[in-house]
Amino acid sequence: MNPQQLTTVQAVDNAFIFILGVSIFMLLLITGLMVYFVIRYSRKRYPVPLSQKDQNLWLEIVWTVIPTLLVMAMFWFGWEGFLTLQRIPDGAIQVNATARMWSWKFTYDSGKSSGKLYVPVGTPVKVKLESLDVLHAFYAPAFRVKRDVVPGMTTWVWFEAEESGSYNLFCAEYCGVGHADMITTIEAVPQAEFDQWVIFSQPPVVDGEILLDRYGCLSCHSLDGSASVGPTLQQIAGRITKVKRGAESLELRVDRDYLRRAILDPEAEIVEGFAPIMPPFAKGSLGQDLDRMLDFLMTGESIAPLDGEQIAKEQGCLGCHSIDGSALVGPSFKAIFGRITEIEGRGGITVDAAYLRRSITHPEAEIVDDYPSIMPVYDQLTEAELNALVDYLKGIK
Amino acid sequence: MSNYPAGDRGFLGDPKAPGFLGWIFSTDHKRIGLLYFWAIVTFFCVGVLLGLLLRLELFSPGVDFMSAQTYNATFTLHGVIMIFLFIIPGIPAAFGNLIMPIQIGARDVAFPRLNLLSWWLYMIGALLAITSLFTGGGPPDTGWTFYVPFSTQTASNASLALFAVFIIGFSSILTGINFVTTIHRMRTTGMGWFRMPLFTWSLYATAWIQILATPVLAITVSLVMVERLLGIGLFNPTQGGDPVMYQHLFWIYSHPAVYIMVLPGMGVVSDIIPVFARKPAFGYKAIVVSSLAIAFAGSLVWGHHMYTSGMSDNAVLLFSFLTFVVAIPSAIKVFNWVTTLYKGSIALDPPLLYALSFVLLFSIGGLSGLVLGAASADVHVHDTHFVVGHFHYVMFGGAGFAFFAAMHYWLPKIYGRIYSKKLATIAWGFMFVGFNLLYLTMQIVGVKGMPRRYYNYLPEFTDLNRLATVGSWVLAIGLVIMFANLFHSVLRGTPVGPNPWGGASLEWQIPSPPPTDNFGENDPVVTHGPYDFKEAGIL
Structure with missing residues (x-):
């Protein structure tokens, strides 16, 4: 058997099922005998034991040799599968993953980056793993792959999605307070859609809010006023805040300089009531994004209004939905607003803003007749992005 | 041999060492054993409580009642208490001290004062661990594994917890040295190596691991402390260090530690099954050799915790191979235990019930270990x-249930009073059902892809997590009944004679509770093996 031909799922499951099968058999054997002996040779039935025999060389040999053969087979299955996991097939595309407390960032050769891992269906993907701070682990249960992400070291995994869909991606190595929320998805999309998605690679001018999300700020700082691991960012500009600077306690008004310090050197001034656990961002690592985020935090507004068309391209909508009326994977966007559409099991409805929003965030709930239910869920979009997207769709005549 | 006149409580009421001070400064191995026992049981109960809280938080996705930070601190504490304060000292320090010297016909261990020091170190370590919760940057949140670089960066009070582990480690090393010396030098006339009960044999194998592996733990935690205090960069890649090196050092101790935890449990079971089947332990020598083989080979398999860590493929090959090798002696033990039952005269009394549960639960644990x-x-x-x-x-299913089996087997010897067998059986029923509901469900949810150390999880894992949490409640009910029954028996149980179970080893030939000097003026002379029920006059 050539391990190269197996997928990662087969490599793991083969060993798993073999071991599980043997184990269940052994367990039933042991338990069955134990229960049988306890009943059969109970003291009520046999006040005096039938035998005092305490050794049998042949038995010892048999139950040494048979388990030895079994476990060696298990070892071999496991090792062979492991080799499959370690050998990257020819023609694999590469994505670079960067893990930090507590978010993932995936960067493509084209320069495009994303918080979700987009991969084409049917092509092996090699994910190069690097950590900016502590240990993390890349874990995609659907593909049975897991690899630690180790600071100062480059590791990698490979896998291949056979069907399009959205698959869970977890951090599996404990990394602190945000560990359980360091979850994202692998979005497996058809090759054409993937190409489309990757080509629109110019780092777009993005909204400050998206940047905050992308850098993982929003995992700990809310935008809606609720206290989380860190203080909320809602109306933070001008807020009077008590901070501790070393041993000294003082009050200050939040301004641009303070926010800059709080991002670059968070341990210097700790807001009272919160733990000093925010990881620092190295100077220069944020580039121009720092100013964009500061703009957003100071004004509460985006610099530029969001461009729905841009979002549709970035998110890969146009890979499956045409704007010229042709049917691709999904229905065309041409003149979609106000159109009467047949929904499976429900009949005709008129497409309005509410329906468009639902079909983006819960695409599986209402399926247009004659189309497959394969659209990934886009629930990571911000409210602003969603509005911009819907506005854009409204405008396609 | 008869019991005492009424009112004489043996070593429990030794007139030469009265009161509280008479206990905490006693060098009598039985008193030290009991000091360990009560401390260990207390910590176990605390650990269980924390475990129940963790399960409760996992009842629903999202925050139920614990924040992420609280959850992380709680599972760290649960792990540290259960591993370092319950399971590692568990059977060797409590029942090893109580029973082993008597089993080999000795008056005490080889170094009684060192033995007392071990207990003091254990208590000081425990106290430091508790102190770490309320001082510095708050309760440690690193997990009991203290993985770098997180453990060198966290603001929580990891340094003190590490120091506590360091101290407790020395307690373990000293106990190991004491037991090896005792078993080599203190055996009574006629107590040849192959007349030693299998429990003593298992302690002997364990003691060697304690001596050889625990210093590595001391070194490892010292390095993390130095890293935290001075930032020398041993594990920090930006300073030329390597975080994976920490994992090697940690598991060089902590994998053998698994055998420190489970070997004595195997010893307990090897002692109990023959007594309740009225048959000699089948394959005595095979069990002895497999204990030693586990102790040896178990020291070479630490890397199987690290297949995904980024270490080389050659290392994975080697460690995986050795891991399967170490499975063989464990399988041999299980087959020998089961065969001991064959054609016996079996009384399913509580000690045997718990011991057989050990065999089953340990088998499930061991077989799922093959997957790993x-x-x-x-x-x-x-x-x-x-x-x-x-x-x-x-x-828990292995070492924990063996600890419970040991309690039901030997506490009547120690206190001279016995519990209600009916209640012990009912408690077992709850525990057995709850246990499997809890941990089998956990394994299933794991195969479905739920990572560990998650206070929050995806909604698709909700049902299984609820089932596991319900299992934890059933298990807890069983534990409460079991401990209540045992504690009640210690104070008010029915008095029993020297040999309530019909054992053939030496501890059953002296009164219950044993006298302070164990065998009185004359050391016993051993003329038969530990499971020779005919010679011992049981049959």
Whole structure:
């Protein structure tokens, strides 16, 4: 058997099922005998034991040799599968993953980056793993792959999605307070859609809010006023805040300089009531994004209004939905607003803003007749992005 | 041999060492054993409580009542208490001290004062661990594994907790030295190596691991402390260090530690099954050799915790191979235990019930360990709830149930009073059902892909997590009944004679509770093996 031909799922499951099968058999054997002996040779039935025999060389040999053969087979299955996991097939595309407390960032050769891992269906993907701070682990249960992400070291995994869909991606190595929320998805999309998605690679001018999300700020700082691991960012500009600077306690008004310090050197001034656990961002690592985020935090507004068309391209909508009326994977966007559409099991409805929003965030709930239910869920979009997207769709005549 | 006149409580009421001080400064191995026992049981109960809280938080996705930070601190504390304060000292320090010297016909261990020092170190370590919760940057949140670089960066009070582990480690080393010396030098006339009860044999194998492996733990935690205090960069890649090196050092101790935890449990079971089947232990020598083989080979398999860590493929090959090798002696033990029952005269009294549960639960733990030993299968389930379920089967189902078996077997000897067998059986029923509901479900949710150390989880895992949490409640009910029954028996149980179970080893030939000097003026002379029920006059 050539391990190269197996997928990662087969490599793991083969060993798993073999071991599980043997184990269940052994367990039933042991338990069955134990229960049988306890009943059969109970003291009520046999006040005096039938035998005092305490050794049998042949038995010892048999139950040494048979388990030895079994476990060696298990070892071999496991090792062979492991080799499959370690050998990257020819023609694999590469994505670079960067893990930090507590978010993932995936960067493509084209320069495009994303918080979700987009991969084409049917092509092996090699994910190069690097950590900016502590240990993390890349874990995609659907593909049975897991690899630690180790600071100062480059590791990698490979896998291949056979069907399009959205698959869970977890951090599996404990990394602190945000560990359980360091979850994202692998979005497996058809090759054409993937190409489309990757080509629109110019780092777009993005909204400050998206940047905050992308850098993982929003995992700990809310935008809606609720206290989380860190203080909320809602109306933070001008807020009077008590901070501790070393041993000294003082009050200050939040301004641009303070926010800059709080991002670059968070341990210097700790807001009272919160733990000093925010990881620092190295100077220069944020580039121009720092100013964009500061703009957003100071004004509460985006610099530029969001461009729905841009979002549709970035998110890969146009890979499956045409704007010229042709049917691709999904229905065309041409003149979609106000159109009467047949929904499976429900009949005709008129497409309005509410329906468009639902079909983006819960695409599986209402399926247009004659189309497959394969659209990934886009629930990571911000409210602003969603509005911009819907506005854009409204405008396609 | 008869029991005492009424009112004489043996070593429990030794007139030469009265009162509280007479206990905490006693050098009598039985008193030290009991000091350990009560401390260990107390810590176990605290650990259980924390475990129940963790399960309660996992009842629903999202925050139920614990924040992420609280959850992380709680599972760290649960792990540290259960591993370092309950399971590692558990059977050797409590029952090893109580029973082993009597089993070999000795008056005490070889170094009684060192023995007392071990207990003091253990208590000081425990006190430091508790102190770490309320001082510095708050309760440690690193997990009991203290993985770098997180453990060198966290603001929580990891340094003190590490120091506590360091101290407790020395307690373990000293106990190991004491037991090896005792078993070599203090055996009575006629107590040849192959007349030693299997429990003593298992302690002997364990003691060697304690001596050889625990210093590595001391070194490892010292290095993390130095790293935290001085930032020398041993594990920091930006300073030329290597975080994976920490994992090697940690598991060089902590994998053998698994055998420190489970070997004595195997010893307990090897002692109990023959007595309740009225048959000699089948394959005595095979069990002895497999104990020693586990102690030896178990020291060479630490890397199987690290298949996904980024170490070389050659290392994975070697460690996976050795891991499967170490499975063989464990299988041999299980087959010998089961065969001991064949054609016996079996009384399913509580000690046997708990011992057979050990065999079953340890088998499930061991067999699921084979999945983890296989390099490819491990990649999927590593660091998921499958692993959590697996090691609870081995640690709790194995070492824990063996500890319970030992309590039901030897506490009547120590206190001269016996519990209600009916209640002990009812408690077992709850525990057995709850246990499997809890940990088997955990393994399933792990195979489905739920990572460990998650206070929050995806909604698709909700049902299984609820089931596991319900299992934890059933298990807790069983534990409460079991401990209540035992504690009640210690104070008000029915008095029993020297040999309530019909054992043939030496501890059953002296009164219950044993006198302070064990065998009185004359050392016993041993003329038969530990399971020779005919010679001992049981049959």
